[in-house]
Amino acid sequence: MLDGKLHLSTPEGVSLVFTPAGPARRGYAWLIDWLLRALIGLVLYIPLLVTLGRAGMGLGLVAFFLLQWAYGVLFEVLGDGRTPGKRMLGLQVLREDGLPVGWRESVLRNVLRAIDFMPLCYGIGLGAMLLDARFRRIGDLVAGTIVVYREQPTPLPKALDVAPVALPFPLTPDEQRTLVDLVERVHAVPPQRQLELGDLAQPLTGLRGQASLDRLYGYVAGLTGKDAA
Amino acid sequence: MAVDLGHALLRRHWRTTYLAWWGPWLLASILLWLCMPQGWMWVASLVLWWLRPIFERLPLFILSRAVFGERVTVRQAWRAWPRQLGGWFRSLTWWRPVMVGRGLYAPIWQLENARGTFAAQRRKVLGARGAYGVAAWFGVACAHFEMALQFAVYGALGLVLAQPESANPFAFLAGHYQDSALLESAGFLCYVLTAGVIGPVYTAGCFGLYLCRRAELEGWDIELSLRRLAARRNGVAPRGAGMLAALLLGVALWWGAPAPAYALECPPPDEVVAMRQGRGPAIDARQAELRRQLDDVLAREPLRNWTCIETWVPEARKNDDNNWLADWLRKHLKGGRGDGISANVLKIALIVLLVVILAWLLWRYRGPLVSALQLQTRRTAAPPTEVCGLDIRPETLPEDVPDTVMRTWREGRQREALALLYRATVSRLAHDHGIELVAGATEGDVLAACRRSRLAGSLPEAAERGCTGVTEVWRNAAYAQRWPAEAQLAPLLAQWRVAFDGARA
Structure with a gap:
């Protein structure tokens, strides 16, 4: 199946799913970080230059150096793998095995930015991302890290105000989830299509159209909390 | 995420997709390159950019079939291409070529074959809930990727072709190659290369977004699960999801190929100036005019015998280290004016001390260092009993x-x-x-x-x-x-x- 996801399993047999993030989204995050760094740099640099003259210029250059090289590392290691840009776009840096990044990985992947930047404007990094199945740039490949989407916790399904109905036969967990999903999303679907979906559920409900949908609501009410009547 | 899914789809079918794209793309580029007179290569780039909606139909055709497991060969795609061009005129006119998110609507025109008011309604529905915004941002990102890649190709050329003594690796684009035909062709080549790489990526990303929107709007995944449930119940194999019909398109942002065409200019070197000044005053206005013309000719390639190169020159060292430490050292060391131990001995002693300290530090912190670099080979665990x-x-x-x-x-x-x-x-x-x-x-x-x-x-x-x-x-x-x-x-x-x-x- 082609779902662009990365499946890992821990020694305890727990399976973890990550979705590596593509170049576009990472590009936006980089841009936000870049703007932020430029802003911080200017805010530090101009007062230093005005008050301290040439010594201030030196200190300012040190600040720029730190912003260039330490910014990513510090935010990634201390901020749960997320720089402000990544935080805004819901991205996170992880080790390939799903653990949080440590100093070693973060320093490596940020130092190798220099390679990814070559020959100009992240040409090599972009090429590597387009070629790699997990969108890793050279720094990620060397440090063994991936950038993934941070999963938003899914809100709990709302309890339905419908009289619960018992299921006619047992359903697998996946099928139960499908039913809950259907009831959550069916309002966004055009009315004719809703009726079609109701028809498709006939083997389960034994009814067609709107009646079938209503019956499904009843099943889901039972699945999401209320005791079956 | 939907965009990345499109990317994964493209990766799986990259061979067919890129071959199908590059065939007509290369042909069109070569034709344009041959047809455009010198000085008009930017028009060639612009024409290619303008025609991109037409080319984007090829990857869309292939990927839309691939989604349903139908493998299209390159030849089939090319053969089907003319029939996929319905509505090409609209695609190349009005606002569509400059619409950054056109990739999201392309399937409406090309695959669903929708036209007129119906197409407008479909666009409104599919672009709702921020989907068009995502497509537009993706288009902007792709345009920037293209530019980044163009700069990268220029940079690579610059790094390879730059003179070793030149301070600026891009000087070759201006200073050393006065041949503007070469520069122009290089710019066009960069555009053909980068747009040929990013074009299918953009189409695939937007197609992924389109699929995601349709799945969300029509509950495809729910339908599949319900069918699977019915099949489990009845023991009947599920039918595949319905086939899509076909159609449409747009354009990505592109800024003209960046060509920093500045020439290095500098005043003539001293010898030339001295030679000119060595001449006596002009006899009359005619000779003065003649001299001016001669100087003019001699100052231009290929007759001028100097070139302008920007390069690094070490600054003359300023000998102003007159602080107390330098004075004290001069007084007490043999190499200076004093009569103590030789400065060389001191130098060697300091170097040895430094090496010893470094060695000691490495030895002292060998544990953390080794574990930080993970040099220690993983000891293979003894087999269990x-x-x-x-x-x-x-x-x-x-x-x-x-x-x-x-x-x-x-x-x-x-x-x-x-x-x-x-x-x-x-x-x-x-x-x-x-x-x-x-x-x-x-x-x-x-x-x-x-x-x-x-x-x-x-x-x-x-x-x-x-x-x-x-x-x-x-x-x-x-x-x-x-x-x-x-x-x-x-x-x-x-x-x-x-x-x-x-x-x-």
């Missing part, structure tokens, strides 16, 4: 395993014999062949580990065959009470001896 509840330590095995097995078998203790055989097999695998096993491994795990090692080349095939044979016999006996005949056991033991004791003998 028991696997599947069988003691596999080699010292617990008899000297001659096959003989002992046969003797025990003939004594009627069949189970014990086979258990010994299996235990010896696992023990040899773990200790002689370095197969990594855990205490809780099952017979199946051992077999799988053997297969992995054989595929990795670290286990001879005979050993794997031996293991497979013994495992089969052992499983049948231990779990199904199906005992092998003695005639079957003898060749197995012979095989075992070759596979596991051959190396020891």
